[in-house]
Amino acid sequence: MKAHEVKKELQKSLLEAEVLDHVVVRWPQKEQPSSNSIWDEFGPVVRICDNRRVEVQESDAITITFVGCKKCSTPYSWTLSRGTQSLRKHNCPPKSVVASSSHSIVQWMVVKSCAAMCAVDMRPFAIVSGEGFQSLLQTVLDIGVASKNPIRIKDLLNDEVTVKRAAVKTYKTIRQVLIAKLQAHFQDKMVAGCTLDIWTEPLTSIAYMSVTMHYIDVDFKHNARTLQVDQFPEVSHTAVAILKTFKQCIIPFTGEFDSMNVPVKEQIRITTDHASNNCGEDGLPSEFQWNGCADHSISTCLSFVLDKRTSIVNGKKSKPYYQFYANAPAVFDMLDNCKALVTYVKRVGLNKQLTPKLKQAVATRWIATKELEAFKTPTLHLVTHWRKVLLEHCDIVDEERVVKDKDGVKVTLPPDSKDFLNIKDLIKYQILEKFMLTALHVATTYLDPRQKPIISELEIDDELQREAIAIIKSTMVQNSPPTLTIDDKRPVLATACNRHPRKRKRAAISVVFPCRCINDFSSNDNDDDQDDIDNVPNTATLEILVIAELQAYEAFTLSNAMSENNFSDSGSTVSKKRNQLKPSTVNILMFLRSNIDLTK
Template identity: 25%
Template sequence: MSSKENIQKSIQNGEYTILDKPKSNATWWNNFNRIKDTNDEIINYVQCVRCKQILAYEPKITGSSTLKNHASSCKVTDVSSNNTIENMWTKKDHIPSGIKRLIGDACAKMCSYDMRPYEMVSGKGFELLCHTLIDVGRKISKPIDISSIIPDPTTISRRVQVLAEESRKTFISNLSQHMKNVKMIGVTGDYWKNSFTSDSYFTITLHYHLNGKIESIMLKTIHVTISKTGGSNIKLRGFFFILENTKKLIYDTLSMHGINVDLCHIVFVTDNGSNMVKALECDAHLRCVCHCINLAVQQSIPVCEQLVNTVGSCQSLVTHFKKCELQNKLTTSLKKDVDTRWNSIVEMLNSVDKVYNEILAVLAERKEEHLVDDLDIHLVRDLIILLEPFKNGSEILSAEKESTLHLVLPFVKKFKQVCEINPSDTVPIKQIKRSLLSNIDEKIWLSELHYIATFLCPETKSLSSLSKSERNSVIKSVRNLLKTLGIENHDSMEEPVIYISKKRIKCDAVHDVLKSFNGSLETSSDDDNEPIDEVNDYIKTKISYPKGQSLLQWWQNNSFRFKKLSQLACSLLAIPASSAASERVFSKTGRILEARRQQLSPESLDSLLFLRNF
């Protein structure tokens, strides 16, 4: 048996582990921690959390009286076991409960008097306001008339535009330096309408690589005016307006931010709208993969009448519960399918399935069981299993701050695997799987850039899911792109800065998809006669890629080894697979262009949105 001194030493050396307090109704146990030895076995000793003394604990021999007595007599101040040096030297402000209550009461009255939402106090802007008011109070240190320092709404409106212009000038100055090391940029764009006035807007967002991270900046939200003189020709006139002006709007916006569109290689990412596709047909244009996935799913359901009836019944059921205010009778609310929102079909089906028994009970009570006559809950559950991977994939591919372009090919393969027909599948599921397979090929547009991006991910660089000729074609495209971007003979590179990712978003799901795509093919060159260059070196080298690590950070960390490829990878992999960044602006404006804020000028709207970047 180890002595108490040896146990104390083993704890200090990290050989023995301190466990959480044992679960017990006895309050005195809160003063002790159990101890685990090097064999992961709990020993017959405990440690006092206050004085750190080691005490013997053998219930059948010593009992618990010694521990009880020590707990009641130990007067040493409790010290947190997870205390750090920073905590030891940083004094935390102690806010009296009375002060907190006063602030809480003031916030409650603000929401009541001014009819503001409760969420108003949770934003970082509100925190900034509070910090500023506290700092001002410290400087003044005497009672003042609060109305004398609160600005007029007109003043705030002017300040928003002034701050936005100041931020824009600073951003343009910084951007000119950033662009020196960027070979390729991504631009997402999206047209949207103010739901209250039907005014049209166009949002332009810039994406580029900076120090191992993706910069995603909303550059401009422009009010678009389309002449309405022509009756039946309005739609046609609108189409040609967008056709002729989309590229000009983008190029003018980039130019005003100091980007030379003639020197910089631009990749556009937009939805599948025919006007956008036509306007950018002569440019490097990728179609938003999430929009394509959504179209593939939406257009596959109508192939089977039973599917249409079941989904339609779910939609009617959700509408009925909302209209009759029956949601409060359910433990979780029902979600409605919205055509313009990705993945909303799956969310609706999931919401119905979770509380289906509760729904039946409510309908039985109201004698409305007929509302589920066409609803096959077993089919609903089969649909959820089938469509869930599409939903998860779409969510991952719509990320804004993580590389996504290299994931398109692996996810397309995953979607096709999900749609493979099994003998146990019901007839409706077989029908929708066939339709999905067809729509995946028809709706999801793949380009050389998708293949190159997949090659530039160490986990999938072998491209084992492709044929030998396809792999060679991709490698040839990589070399051609290096030449196009002027990287081929550019060997100078700044010393790499090593980054360690602190963020691992859904890394398990992404890793599984990449692993599935990569298969079991060994990493090697398909042509032994290929010249010895950086591309072949990358192909043949066995690379350790930590699970969950940021792809851009990996390339940044390995830029000393792959000087040319790292420039290509960092530029290309900063381009998003979807136009979600610009589409999210539409969601944000819903909070800005509320019913009572329809007098907001387009300039003020743009300024408010631009300020959110920083």
């Protein structure tokens, strides 16, 4: 047999077989290959039947000897000429339960205990797949393996008050670590994005305000850190009160303990929904760069037309009604009939015939909170595209058309009915009025190489395009890489070949960018701005922006991907089963949930 075939057989024998026919032993004192300390951990593999070493004669001069780790029995092929380098790279894998009949018994005991825990403590079955629960069990198992004496679990567990004190202590420790990280981030003139949301918990009528900061660190890793989920201190949720509370929250993390000065304000970008108290002139936009949530805009446009509303008539609240029912009665009747059908299916139990897979795929089910946290997916550059697609859906279709379904079958669609045309007109008007693009949206669209060639098809206002180009130009000038001087005294960029290796901490991406482009963008010539943008290589432009400005650009993307992600995150904690938690405790738990990795 060849060496690799022998190694496979040894792996099965040493690691998988219930009855071993090979074993790793110590080297005989006089036969140890050398005095190298590695042989304290490795020994030869021998056959149990004849106590002979497993060897393969590769040639007349080379004999391959198989050795194994004394702890985990992982086999390796070794020769004198190859040395021990491969052996030194070995790390023993964590020991798993050997697949045998005893394993099935142990596993069934754990399953029964988990089922009993869910029943006694009224916890969801999905708790067994939670990272925190598994980490707790792993810690207990490690303690049990390390202990030589039997341990009662009650001797390890403490009173709930002690656990809470530990949470508070951990919260204070992690908070100081996060403060140091963010203060260093802002001192380095880096930018960050913040999202905030306010809601009222229905059972206790306590108003909460959550603040999450998003930034890219020096290792080019995206971080989403919850700074607070605490009770809103003011009775009235005015724009001024929101601004004041937000500043009180982030001041410790910025290093400006007395007041927010101008430089720090310019480093923070805020994304919220379009509620009047969030975007009021005397609120957040008065001191910070503010960006509205695109998803919230889309939701507002649709709900304004399609949702029911109430009104006050003679001091009495009316029944819910459709404001635009007269424009499209067939459409609104269809909505009511669909709701009635869903209600009927639930009441008669037909929903039980749905497959469990289909029901579990719904992201809004309990313990599915993390599926809603889509803020790590960049979407800011897609807002212009989404708006264009929505407007295209509102175009009038006055003749039959043939399309293909997902299976490739051709389907003939009739022209739009009168009622549907009216609905399209209403929604289109709302989109044009409420779903407004900003220069930031257009700037990020320019930086997407897929959309740049079709930028003219997106029907973006000329003034917005000029503002977007100005943003890109100023960013490139302000954040150009450091220059060096070579023999001919021409300034050049620090590239991978001439940059000092110890000064590459921030260079997550090697930047090579022609100096003439920087000079062109910083000059006051009369060249067309669009031509300037077209002449800039896409990769180089992205690399320049990535180093400095993408921290804020990506921070904005979270609310453009999903509305009120902070609410879905924090609201699940303040649920019906947890409504008796004090607001301060909620704040501690949500902070730990978001920043627990800082303890590692």
